[in-house]
Amino acid sequence: MNRRYNINNLEELHAMVCSLKAEHQRKSELLLKDSRAYLKQFTLGGLIKKYATPSSFLKIDDKLNISSSLMSLVLPFVMNSTLFKGSGFLTKTLVGLASNKVGKTLDAEHLSAIFNSVKSWFSGSKNKKEKSQQYVDYGIPPDSETY
Template sequence: MDIPVRTISDLHAEIIRLEKVKQQQEMDLKQRFNSPSNIFAIVKSIFHKPGDPKNGILDQDLFGLLSRVILPFTLNKTLFKGSGFLVKTLVGLVSQKASTYISEDSVTGVWDKAKGLITGLLKKKNKPPEPDFAKAAPTA
């Protein structure tokens, strides 16, 4: 309600009206935070949005939670060491978004691929040379 204030009495009336609105809002907030279960539900809603089962911070596994901290920290300390505040903030935001794709399954998949590649290279390196039957067979 935008009431035009033209006189001092209009100003006093508007101040009184705003104080009543403030008191009503305070009573509404007290009613909302009156029990520990309501407070816990509000704090939980910060970390988990209703209707989206995999959107909350607490719904990630250990690798996802660690990557939310480690990924921006390591990027800012290594690749973007001399960067300014804005670049580091953008790196933090992008790496936070990217950390949602990091899970235990993705880490173990990459680990298995790297392990298979290394063992394949080591087997080729340590493989004994095959004998050449053309040289070893006597000619008649």
């Protein structure tokens, strides 16, 4: 880029040099700030913030169906090693086939619904106590003038 400056004396030259140095400093700071922001998106924290949200997991799972394929592998192993530990070969085979089919039908939405229902079993008693304490009946009928 060719710039033409109309400089007539030494003072204008010094003023132009100072303004060019200031412009150079400002552009270098802006470039450094932009490059840091660009590189920050590729750090581990930036990648986690971008891709590790629940909605992105659901989108990825809808495309690749990771949770159902993982559950179809893990569920037969867990069932045979815990619930059917002392069972025979035939029982373990049938349980493995059945849990493999069930695992393929599970996806991230089903797993999150199951997790929320199990979580509500343990936290449900607190909510019931709070709801019963909110309404207090003082014996005044609702159509009374004092109500």
